[in-house]
Amino acid sequence: MVDRKKILLVDDSSTVLLMERMILSKSEYDVVTAKDGLEGVEKARAERPDLILMDVVMPRMDGFEACRKLREAEETATIPVIMVTTRGELASVETGYASGCNDYVTKPINGLELLAKVRSCLGQ
Amino acid sequence: MPSDPRSPRLVPDLASGGEKHRELQKVNERLRELVASLKSEQERLAEARASSLPTPTPPPMAGSEHGAIDLEKKRLVAELALAREAIDHASAERERLRLRLADIEAENRRICDEYVAVEEKSSELAQLFVALDRIHGALTRDEVLGALQEIVINLIGTEELAVLEVQGDRLAPIHTFGVDPEPLRDIALGAGTIGRTAATGVLHLAGRGEPTPEDRDLTACVPLKVGDRVYAVLAIFRLLGHKPGLTEADHAVFELLSSHAGIALHLRAQTARPAAAG
Numbered sequence: 001m002v003d004r005k006k007i008l009l010v011d012d013s014s015t016v017l018l019m020e021r022m023i024l025s026k027s028e029y030d031v032v033t034a035k036d037g038l039e040g041v042e043k044a045r046a047e048r049p050d051l052i053l054m055d056v057v058m059p060r061m062d063g064f065e066a067c068r069k070l071r072e073a074e075e076t077a078t079i080p081v082i083m084v085t086t087r088g089e090l091a092s093v094e095t096g097y098a099s100g101c102n103d104y105v106t107k108p109i110n111g112l113e114l115l116a117k118v119r120s121c122l123g124q
Numbered sequence: 125m126p127s128d129p130r131s132p133r134l135v136p137d138l139a140s141g142g143e144k145h146r147e148l149q150k151v152n153e154r155l156r157e158l159v160a161s162l163k164s165e166q167e168r169l170a171e172a173r174a175s176s177l178p179t180p181t182p183p184p185m186a187g188s189e190h191g192a193i194d195l196e197k198k199r200l201v202a203e204l205a206l207a208r209e210a211i212d213h214a215s216a217e218r219e220r221l222r223l224r225l226a227d228i229e230a231e232n233r234r235i236c237d238e239y240v241a242v243e244e245k246s247s248e249l250a251q252l253f254v255a256l257d258r259i260h261g262a263l264t265r266d267e268v269l270g271a272l273q274e275i276v277i278n279l280i281g282t283e284e285l286a287v288l289e290v291q292g293d294r295l296a297p298i299h300t301f302g303v304d305p306e307p308l309r310d311i312a313l314g315a316g317t318i319g320r321t322a323a324t325g326v327l328h329l330a331g332r333g334e335p336t337p338e339d340r341d342l343t344a345c346v347p348l349k350v351g352d353r354v355y356a357v358l359a360i361f362r363l364l365g366h367k368p369g370l371t372e373a374d375h376a377v378f379e380l381l382s383s384h385a386g387i388a389l390h391l392r393a394q395t396a397r398p399a400a401a402g
Contacts, residue, residue, distance in 0.1 A: 015258050015274040022250040086283065086364060106366050108281040111247030112240065 005122055006030045008047060010040030010066065011055035011084065016107070020053060020084075023111045024118065037061030041069045044076045051121055053114075054101070056085045056092070064099040071100035080121040084109070248373040251279050252380050259384050265392040269299040272385055276360060277301075280374050282343065284361035289389075290322050290354055303361055318359050321345040325354045327378055329370060344370065346378045348386030355386035 007029050009020045021031050032047050034040040037054075038061040044052060052070070056063040063083055070076040083096040083104040096104050103117050258271040269287060276285045284302040288295040288311065295311040295318060314323040321328050328345035346358040358381060363369070 013274050013278055015254055015271070015278045018254045018257060019250060019278065022254065023247065026246070086277070087366075107277070107364075108279050108367070111250065112243045115243070 004028060004030050005050040008032050008043055008049035008052045010034045012036055012058045019109055023114055027115055037063060037066030040066050044070055051118060052079055052081045054081050054083050056083060064095055067099040067101050082117055082121060248376055251373055251377055255377055255380055259388045265389060268388045268392050273301050279377055281364045281367040282360050286359045287356055288318060289356045295319060295322055317342055317345050318357055321347050322354050322357045325349060346382050349382055350386045350390045355390050
């Protein structure tokens, strides 16, 4: 029996959530979603996903802050986080790594790149 | 004259005859042993021939060292021939496996290329599905404009865009993001790239045709149509810094927006008016 990994998608854009869901669902991943950083942290605690895809710019709590919160909590500290950022500039990427993310992808999302990074983070 | 068997000389003769008899018996026994060993050697050789194996060194015959050496030489030559045959066979097998490996590697590369192509196509189709879903899932004109903005930001890769509606012989911005709307107010139909796109209904992509000074930051101009009529124009300015240029997948999204976003805007405007009037 295949061990289906669960991925939490955190983004305030329905377009991005739908796009990510389409790319990941066809690759045998279970997907749960959250619309901002705060909901993302709550869902991460409740769902204990194997991986989180986290947008950066979101209402209520941005991706960097959400990532820091995840790292602070014992139950979510080790969940790998991939930041999904519109800006691929070095400063943004460095801030992401400083907040505890494991990797990042830039928008617009490239399906192959996203799948490769997801598989890498999941050790597949 | 025949000797008399009873003569006294017979005793020694008989005595010597007994010795000879015993000697003969011994010789006879040795001959039997020799015959037996020859038979067994003959059988062994027959078996060796049958199994095509070189015969082991036969026990050297008395006084036949030279023959034994020849036999050993023949055996070694036969072994050498067999070894050469095995080496030739192994070399041929290695070459066959090398060619098979090259075939498998080529097949693997072809499958990888096909996989990448299929994934890219799949991603492109997913983009189109998402764009359609977002546009037609919007219930109001503002939602359509919001969906259009999200599609352009997240699927195309820009944070500078404007939607200009055709109003008579002029164009007016009804939605902007990341750009100053002032220079876009009151563009005449047919004037500049945006006006020309509205007048002709032809998709404009940067790098095709002569750019005008006001088009310096314009990457694409998409006519949003209702049938053959241009309802509005989607102007896309600078792409995100990490996006090198437009792709075939982007062109497909533009084609889809051209034929669907105009209809969605038109329909939501139509349904909004009676509600607003009521």
